[in-house]
Amino acid sequence: MTSPHPRARSIRPRRRLALTAAVTASLAALTACSGGSGSGDPSSDGGAAGEYGFETATQDPSAAITVWVDASREPAAQAFMQAHPDVPVTVETYDGGADGSGSFQTKVEAFNQAGSGWPDVVFSTQNNDAAWASQGNDPFAAPLDKGYFDSSFLDGFTPGALNPTTVDDTVYGLRNDLAPTVLWYDKALMDQFGYEVPTTWEEYQALGEKVAAEHPGYIIGDVGDTFAEEIYFWSAKAPVNVVTGADEFSADTSDPKAVAMATLIDTLLDADVLALDSVFSPEFVQKYTGKVLMLPGPVWYSGALFSNADSLNAQPGTIAAGLPLAWDGEEPAAGNVGGGTWYISRHSANLEAAKTFLEFVTSDDAYQVDMAPGLPAFKAAGDKWLANQEATGFFAAGFADTVSTAAGQVWDGWGFPRFSQEAVWAKTVTPELAAGTSLVDLLPDWETAITNEAQANGYQVP
């Protein structure tokens, strides 16, 4: 449930206030045990911007909070409801904004027009939502570090984890998981074929050509997903998504690094060692189970693909994570694919419950350590998660160290603009690659599409 828009508040019956006060008394104990220290009087009418750093709506500690999650995060909400049966939660699933569908933003803008209806808590699979959710006449996301959340809690996140949700030094959302890219490889197959794990893109390409000649049918990567640019071009340090100011943006696909990466992908596509199917498609599973020699990709491939009975379903002990690749003679850099984010609505009528929820889903062992499919962004949970993964022995030795290292190597030259690079890539590049066009030839079109999108979203592009 959400409270009405500030504009509508003036016509609200006074009766509601009295009711709120009455309910407050009976529920005082409840709020006390939900960890809400320093939350102030929950019955205090909104308006004052002071305490939390934003204008709060009228609070009602008995109000159910509406939580939007994608299908993969539904277990998080379920785990919360089990751990906190006293907090009323309404869970609604949506697409999570996947592939840059923008559904989170478009729905919120519609609610802004209506002046009511906002969800209290939203999970997004994208990490660029703070760029719009913190802005505008009626910003959606509540600032979290201006008195709302304890700084000791926020400090518990892995350094840099909150960068995507931080705008003008204010934190607007919490990171669910970290998603640096690593070089996944099948250790058993690599040993069997007698190959060394590459450490540079040049070695990677050379090995790909070797695989094509010696073991055709095996793949060393996949470019069929909307986030292929975040795996390959982000970690190649290609300046195609550079946010230089609040309203300034630049993209240069003719940069040598972008061209080098496009050439590499073209070469390997010609050699038939890169797949063009989405890793989530049944075709991918059907064609490449047991045929994936290497696969650069985010950490969450671990649970989403390798140890997933419905996907590649790898044998325990065969899959290993390798360090992100470097250009010859340079420092290695990791890309990043998502790593979901959680936001709280400024309009929430039950900020205490929303806070309890967010603290649980981002840091509680019951979800992040025991159930989460990806590397938790909350440091303590992340360490335990890695130790657990290591202990199961599913991944070959060194998994935890590699992932920790990769998490610190994410290239910081890739920005978080108000539009989705994934959507631009999907509509401009994916169908053309499927039709056999060379990626190098597509680079100018891609740049045009990116800069067009940036301009349409209010960025100045030089």
Add this chain to the structure above:
Amino acid sequence: MSDVVTDSSAPVAAPAEGRPRAAAPGPGPGPAPRARITGRWARVSYLFVSGYVVFLAVFGVLPTLYALRMSVVDDQGAFVGTENFARAFADFRFLPAVAHVGAFLGLWLVSLMVLVTLLALIVHGIGRRWLSSGVRFVYYIPGALAGASSVVLWLFVLNPTVSPVSAVLHALGLETFVQTVSPGNLPVVFAVIAFWTGAGGWIVVMYGALNGISVEVLEAAKLDGAGAVRTALNIQLPMLRKWISYMAIMSLAAGTQLFVEPRVLSQASHAVVPVDYSLNQLAYLFAFKQQDLNGSAAIAVTLLVVSLGLSVVFVVRGGLFERD
């Protein structure tokens, strides 16, 4: 039209869509009485149309006026003339969206008008009653799957891996879903989906219209030596003219508003079908992604003007409002 035709009544079938017919001649065969309706009955007729008028005003006319106003002011309410239109037209997604919708409409309207009329004539020509009604029912079934649900069904049909007609897709050189929904194929894909969903209903309407043609006329034609084809071309088609225009107008209005199909396909194809494919999607993005409601209104008004203009052509050419 011949004199004989003049006396024929309007087809008895009601239109599939919920709009009342604009100028329906009186019921029953024979010379329709054109007597003036007066007094009490006139007042009752106002009562009958009042429900429609109220809803038309609240959900049709008022929003249109609101959009017209919004399209010429800025977000502060100050008059800006054609600025919103200029901004919308200059948007890099506008012309591609116009081309997409235009290609889809061209394919769909032509196939709808030709195939529906043809199929209706064939069904009407079937002598066996059970077969004719059976075929009509089968045609009509897809229409029961509304909007998004029919697209979901098509997601399977269009995916060569799981499609029941994968042989056809493979024969067309389509090996993956991404290839099937590549930009060049989309107008055809949407036209096929729209035809499959909507044609059945229109065939039933056309069938009703054909039933309205009096038996005497058809028998006279037969006595004069006209075969099935000649009867169709010279008697039935001219008398279906209004109904074909009516179908064209309704379909045009629906087609220019293409939204659900690309939206669902976009999610299913992981954004390979872009979220800004059609004009209506672009208006949606303007309003709810760029917070530019005035630009969105400008696109909506443009759509309205174009659809109205084309509808006028169909009305005039199709003689929709002519009273015999």
